[in-house]
Amino acid sequence: MEKQIAVIRGDGIGPEIVDQALRVLDAVAEKYGHTFTYTDVDMGGIAIDKWGEPLPAAMLDKCLAADSVLLGAVGGPKWDGLPGDKRPEKGLLALRAGMGLYANNRPAKLWPQLAAASPLKPEIVEKGIDFIVVRELIGGVYFGSHTTAECGGEQKATDVMSYAEHEIERIGRIAFETARKRRNKVTSVDKANVLDTSRLWRKVMHRLAEEYPDVEYADMLVDNTAMQIVKAPSQFDVVVTENMFGDILSDEASMITGSIGMIPSSSLGEGSRGLYEPIHGSAPDIAGQNKANPIGTILSAAMMLKYSFDLDEEAAAIEAAVNKALDAGLRTGDMMAEGCTLVSCSEMGDAILKNL
Ligand code: NAI
Numbered sequence: 001m002e003k004q005i006a007v008i009r010g011d012g013i014g015p016e017i018v019d020q021a022l023r024v025l026d027a028v029a030e031k032y033g034h035t036f037t038y039t040d041v042d043m044g045g046i047a048i049d050k051w052g053e054p055l056p057a058a059m060l061d062k063c064l065a066a067d068s069v070l071l072g073a074v075g076g077p078k079w080d081g082l083p084g085d086k087r088p089e090k091g092l093l094a095l096r097a098g099m100g101l102y103a104n105n106r107p108a109k110l111w112p113q114l115a116a117a118s119p120l121k122p123e124i125v126e127k128g129i130d131f132i133v134v135r136e137l138i139g140g141v142y143f144g145s146h147t148t149a150e151c152g153g154e155q156k157a158t159d160v161m162s163y164a165e166h167e168i169e170r171i172g173r174i175a176f177e178t179a180r181k182r183r184n185k186v187t188s189v190d191k192a193n194v195l196d197t198s199r200l201w202r203k204v205m206h207r208l209a210e211e212y213p214d215v216e217y218a219d220m221l222v223d224n225t226a227m228q229i230v231k232a233p234s235q236f237d238v239v240v241t242e243n244m245f246g247d248i249l250s251d252e253a254s255m256i257t258g259s260i261g262m263i264p265s266s267s268l269g270e271g272s273r274g275l276y277e278p279i280h281g282s283a284p285d286i287a288g289q290n291k292a293n294p295i296g297t298i299l300s301a302a303m304m305l306k307y308s309f310d311l312d313e314e315a316a317a318i319e320a321a322v323n324k325a326l327d328a329g330l331r332t333g334d335m336m337a338e339g340c341t342l343v344s345c346s347e348m349g350d351a352i353l354k355n356l
């Protein structure tokens, strides 16, 4: 298979962690007979320095011409003083909008070797945590009208939440398709006992569930879901929900797994092209020191192979190689524990490559 990947190294630890992920992709290409070619894309602080804006149009075009996009992280104190629309993070928002990405997918997987880092009790962790939150990304209350007005001698603020059927259906499809690549179970999260948007959400999801009879389906209210994520997370496979609920639940889900440096993510829209990135930022405090954990980025590359290129076996091979490095007791600083061996970013990359 031949694929062209747009690569955004970004700022801070971005270049260090992306380089490790590219080494892993190259090793996979060689082992399985694929050709991956890379196009460098400037985005974020580095693009501001070079081109005067966080995502020049030509850079977005490069991403749109690629089969998928791999991103490290952007931003840092150097650009903190810039006005809102000139900041590095603006590049990320423009990229998501420009690529039409409406589904943000964040796996919450607890690696058994890092179980002690989870804030949950051992008897809960033992049952396994391995689910993915599929969050609607460009609709709902975050994108509704926001107003503040004078009303009866005080100020009154209003935020409008709305969803159209097609917006619900397209995110629902991503959830059901994702479940087919995992353990075939979808939990749709809403607040249908109160909100009209949620009642419509539920209606559309039920219609979709009939189209996917092989996928087990359940509804769950969002407040109950917040409780179940800490009480019995092993029950979940794919959790699909609207923008604001997903924002909150995906952060809750990432905390129960331990280290921020381990968690990948994808953002998807129409077609197979996606944006793949670790959930952490550019970690300016450790940038340029070869100390960062590259695993979140390496697992993001694995997600790209699985969800954009249908290369399930190759993705599984990367996960197995990561698992083996953790089994061997290798840890970067963020996940270091007693009895383990402290390694650098590139040494972690070396170990994962060797395991491949
Ligand atoms: P951060 O995620 O960059 O760092 C938080 C803490 O986690 C730091 O102590 C950092 O050293 C550590 N950390 C993060 N990733 C790590 C890794 N792979 N290995 C080891 N340790 C790791 O969040 P922070 O400090 O709030 O933001 C720093 C910059 O990153 C800001 O400019 C922010 O706007 C930007 N940012 C960018 C994101 C993106 O590109 N998607 C997402 C979040 C923040």
Ligand code: MG
Pocket (backbone or CB within 6 Å): 247, 248, 251
């Ligand atoms: Mg958030």
